[in-house]
Amino acid sequence: MGSDNARIGRPRSEQARQSILHAADDLLVDVGYAAMTMKGIAERAGVGRQTLYRWWTTKAEILLEATIDDLLEELTTPAEPDPVEDLSTYLRALGRFLLDDPAGLAYRALVGEAQHDPAVRDLVRTADPLGTSARAVLDRVRRTAPAMPDPALCTAHLVGPVVYQVLTAQTALPDTELRAHVTDLVARWSTATGSA
Amino acid sequence: MGSDNARIGRPRSEQARQSILHAADDLLVDVGYAAMTMKGIAERAGVGRQTLYRWWTTKAEILLEATIDDLLEELTTPAEPDPVEDLSTYLRALGRFLLDDPAGLAYRALVGEAQHDPAVRDLVRTADPLGTSARAVLDRVRRTAPAMPDPALCTAHLVGPVVYQVLTAQTALPDTELRAHVTDLVARWSTATGSA
DNA sequence: GTACAAACGAGGCATTAAGCCTCGTAAGTC
DNA sequence: GACTTACGAGGCTTAATGCCTCGTTTGTAC
Incomplete structure (x- = not known):
């Protein structure tokens, strides 16, 4: 799953970052960790999937930050x-x-x-x-x-x-x-x- | 992932069952739990995938039995x-x-x-x-x-x-x-x- | 204000596993 | 020897991954 390349930095917009972190948090409560996907987080946050992959490597990383x-x-x-x-x-x-x-x-x-x-x-x-x-x-x-x-x-x-x-x-x-x-x-x- | 229907019974051949359980055990050590798949277990055990799904629901179930x-x-x-x-x-x-x-x-x-x-x-x-x-x-x-x-x-x-x-x-x-x-x-x- | 560059949303793509289905074959049972 | 059940093989639909390319937006440099 996760490779070796570590992402550095954050999304340009702090508001977008908060949307993403909240989306992850909400998704965890709603569907559980197993059913939580990068695609789902992106959609719920209203951002492109590439924005997630640009700054984080796995859903675990997002969840920890969230x-x-x-x-x-x-x-x-x-x-x-x-x-x-x-x-x-x-x-x-x-x-x-x-x-x-x-x-x-x-x-x-x-x-x-x-x-x-x-x-x-x-x-x-x-x-x-x-x-x-x-x-x-x-x-x-x-x-x-x-x-x-x-x-x-x-x-x-x-x-x-x-x-x-x-x-x-x-x-x-x-x-x-x-x-x-x-x-x-x-x-x-x-x-x-x-x-x- | 796992549904509600519980499998009952075992493969007809005890030898096949042992192959499957050993394959699961070996795979865990070789590639780790995340990279361990039903497909992989079946291939390593030399059985059809359907045989796995017939008697077990998830890789966790196989692993526990193994x-x-x-x-x-x-x-x-x-x-x-x-x-x-x-x-x-x-x-x-x-x-x-x-x-x-x-x-x-x-x-x-x-x-x-x-x-x-x-x-x-x-x-x-x-x-x-x-x-x-x-x-x-x-x-x-x-x-x-x-x-x-x-x-x-x-x-x-x-x-x-x-x-x-x-x-x-x-x-x-x-x-x-x-x-x-x-x-x-x-x-x-x-x-x-x-x-x- | 205009030019530029970086990040962005959108979504297409190849790859892969899940889980179900149907073949034809091989066992065990009466 | 007919019947039944499991079996291996592998095709299939669905869905997620992670990369890619499109315009487009946004924040900064001049």
Whole structure:
């Protein structure tokens, strides 16, 4: 599908760009990722197909650009003094986001496509919107949790269960489980170590 | 793509079926999931395309059937007396499996496709091979961990971080992190409760 | 304001896979 | 040995991809 040549720049008209990104977003919600086509995006946006191919290589690229701002905004939760509360709030928001929000649907579709297409894998890994949002929360917690390891590992431990549950079961984890999970993590990160 | 009509039964010749399943498996490794086609599978297996459409609806269905046995076998780890050791061994095997094993590659591709196609989502959720394998290990641990909640939740907590890390970063979690994670889980499941 | 160049909408094109259809053939059953 | 069902082969319609060429518009240089 996608070749190697990367497009640089943007459409001349910012309004056209917004039309395209909105068209992609709407199409995803309307027909799903599989039935979403470059042709369909172009038609819904009222632009020529070549305009799409000029600035983007795949529908995944368009979709990521269309949703990344919403994604980062939705996953920015207010700081709370208690670390457990802070992280729980974040995970609750994450679960809701992945299940119900259009941008969450887009993120799931992109992670899915990343399993099929190496170019999309690199794209999502580089943007890493979920990791970025998690890092923001984890940085707040770090003051009270000196034993926190590498942020990437923390992120995986923190969000892994939630993401796994949504990807495989289309379900959110119950609140009590979320709290227990976060409590364990904070305890381990606060004291010297939690294992052998 | 996939309609609603479910195929029942199998090819008349078991040998033909094996050829098809092997062809699907090989094709996945050779060209990746995206470039894998029904046409390609049929040609490599030396069967007519209609034979594929007669018994399966999508390449995902073929792939799942082709790899589910390997998958369950690879993720069956020997019992160990210490629960922490038992679960750690399982998670280590899971990480290796998802990263390196052809059946692990297939599982990732299927989870990816499940984000695009509701039919595949149901298919994978019903088969739930990873959940099945995790349950086997968790059942062994249950004796020493009376406070374990719903197996589905336990599975999400146990394997979530590992799966997330592989899906998003194509990386395994380090051994020390795995142990710390498992230690926390076992501690919580052993005592009355780990949260408020 | 006029000239120029780049991007644009439109749509034609070759290529390819999906999924259905119909052939004639090869198995298994009674 | 007749009947039935699956089979391989491949033709077909439809539709998306990604490239191409047409005018035409639009923003900039003079």
